[in-house]
Amino acid sequence: MTDRSVTHSTFVIERTYDAPPARVFAAWASQEAKCQWFGTGLDGDNFREFDFRVGGRESWHGEVHGSTFTYDGTYQDIVQDERIVYAYDMHMNDQRISVSLSTVEIEAVDGGTHLTYTEQGAYLDGLDEPAKREEGTQTLLDNLGKAVTGEHANA
Numbered sequence: 001m002t003d004r005s006v007t008h009s010t011f012v013i014e015r016t017y018d019a020p021p022a023r024v025f026a027a028w029a030s031q032e033a034k035c036q037w038f039g040t041g042l043d044g045d046n047f048r049e050f051d052f053r054v055g056g057r058e059s060w061h062g063e064v065h066g067s068t069f070t071y072d073g074t075y076q077d078i079v080q081d082e083r084i085v086y087a088y089d090m091h092m093n094d095q096r097i098s099v100s101l102s103t104v105e106i107e108a109v110d111g112g113t114h115l116t117y118t119e120q121g122a123y124l125d126g127l128d129e130p131a132k133r134e135e136g137t138q139t140l141l142d143n144l145g146k147a148v149t150g151e152h153a154n155a
Helices: 021-029 031-035 130-148
Strands: 006-017 047-050 057-064 067-079 083-092 095-109 112-124
Touching (some): 021 031, 021 095, 021 112, 021 130
Antiparallel strands (some): 047 057, 057 067, 083 095, 095 112
């Protein structure tokens, strides 16, 4: 029998982008825009579903370092150009590795946008670690910055 465990963790990442809030928000709001920054190799073929609205679902899968990852999320709250709240779970090779609640706060600042990303996660059975998730999310938010300022993000 597999040992069962759960590790709870919360992390917050802040970024300031040289782009208006509407552009930053739009980068989350469409499948095409999200493909420009959300992870290496993610394209329209990886998405099973993309329905950006309260109650809508987003689902994708892809292979990273020989493992297949599946993301299934539901949008809980969306305020145009200001806030996105979604809950999601991650699977690796058909095993659930985490369940998270994420909040994206978007605020206009002088000359750009300040983004605050907060993730509250339950990491399951030692299959994922909060530090790895935070590191991966930092990379994604760096890619987002490149995408909204016109640099090539998904290299």
